[in-house]
Amino acid sequence: MRFIRNLLIILIGIILISSLPVLFYGGSGFQYLMEVLVANNISSIGFYPLEYGLAIVNVIKNLFQPEQWVIASFGKEYSFFEFYPKRYFYSLKLFTLSFIIAIGASFLVTMIVSLSPGWFKKVSNVTIDILESLPDVFIIVGLQLIVIFIYKATGHLVAEVAMLNEEIYLLPVICLSTVPSVFLIKTALLLMREEEPKPYMDLARAKGLSRLRVLLAHNFRNVLFSLFYRSKIIFSFMLSNLFIIERLFNIKGMMDLLLYSNQLILVVVICSVFIPFYTLFSISEFFIMKKIGVREEEFING
Numbered sequence: 001m002r003f004i005r006n007l008l009i010i011l012i013g014i015i016l017i018s019s020l021p022v023l024f025y026g027g028s029g030f031q032y033l034m035e036v037l038v039a040n041n042i043s044s045i046g047f048y049p050l051e052y053g054l055a056i057v058n059v060i061k062n063l064f065q066p067e068q069w070v071i072a073s074f075g076k077e078y079s080f081f082e083f084y085p086k087r088y089f090y091s092l093k094l095f096t097l098s099f100i101i102a103i104g105a106s107f108l109v110t111m112i113v114s115l116s117p118g119w120f121k122k123v124s125n126v127t128i129d130i131l132e133s134l135p136d137v138f139i140i141v142g143l144q145l146i147v148i149f150i151y152k153a154t155g156h157l158v159a160e161v162a163m164l165n166e167e168i169y170l171l172p173v174i175c176l177s178t179v180p181s182v183f184l185i186k187t188a189l190l191l192m193r194e195e196e197p198k199p200y201m202d203l204a205r206a207k208g209l210s211r212l213r214v215l216l217a218h219n220f221r222n223v224l225f226s227l228f229y230r231s232k233i234i235f236s237f238m239l240s241n242l243f244i245i246e247r248l249f250n251i252k253g254m255m256d257l258l259l260y261s262n263q264l265i266l267v268v269v270i271c272s273v274f275i276p277f278y279t280l281f282s283i284s285e286f287f288i289m290k291k292i293g294v295r296e297e298e299f300i301n302g
Helices: 002-018 020-025 030-039 049-063 080-114 118-133 136-154 170-195 199-206 211-248 255-260 263-292 296-300
Strands: 070-073 076-079
Touching (some): 080 118, 080 211, 080 263
Antiparallel strands (some): 070 076
16 A cells, blocks of 8 residues: 555655646647757746646656657657667666676675785775776776777777667666665675674674674675665666767667657656666565564664
């Protein structure tokens, strides 16, 4: 019941936000906003509550009329279903692969660093801080330049730097998973360090358990729920990065369609991304709380 309620609230929020340009620019919303920005006509800004309400009603009505789902590009209208499924699943594969790699890499690196000697931990922390401070665009463009440099030096193209006729995965997945991996590693190390002085850790060591078993069965288990909540932040962060990556790699994905969206298409695209992952997060949250024996209220209230 709570799942359905939250889903409806979020859907209503998406619809309200998607029509906001109409509230301040009137006209046809996004298309009108682009015309205003191109013409640099700042005086067109106003307050149009009636048009805003009508736009919301229109979006809700058209959500139940799939034949109205069209995308306008260069003066032509195209059916939403002509090419969106292919773009959607391509972007979904990029996003899912990156998310899985980010989680897997962060878990592996966290375990290695936690079991390493002090000097290695210091070097790792410095490296993580440096990687975390680098802008996403710098990482993306830097990797593209490295590939081009290798190609010029050796004549061997180790990875595609832009999408032409075939789907590319290697560099986009690396770029999309790097920053989230660094964030999760740093967060996991910090949380596990906070658990170190607690009595249950001393008790586990006193029983003669190995360092690896103490980390996995006790330390990491107790920070898992905190990491799970932070992974939701990673999800939204990766979505915004996906838009940048699709533009810089010339990828024809679902985020690229946002440039040609009206209010209705914006709602459809966002919901097609949000609903599956929200459902997955809700199911995962249920099983994690059941496994570690923690209720959400207890976690939030400390």
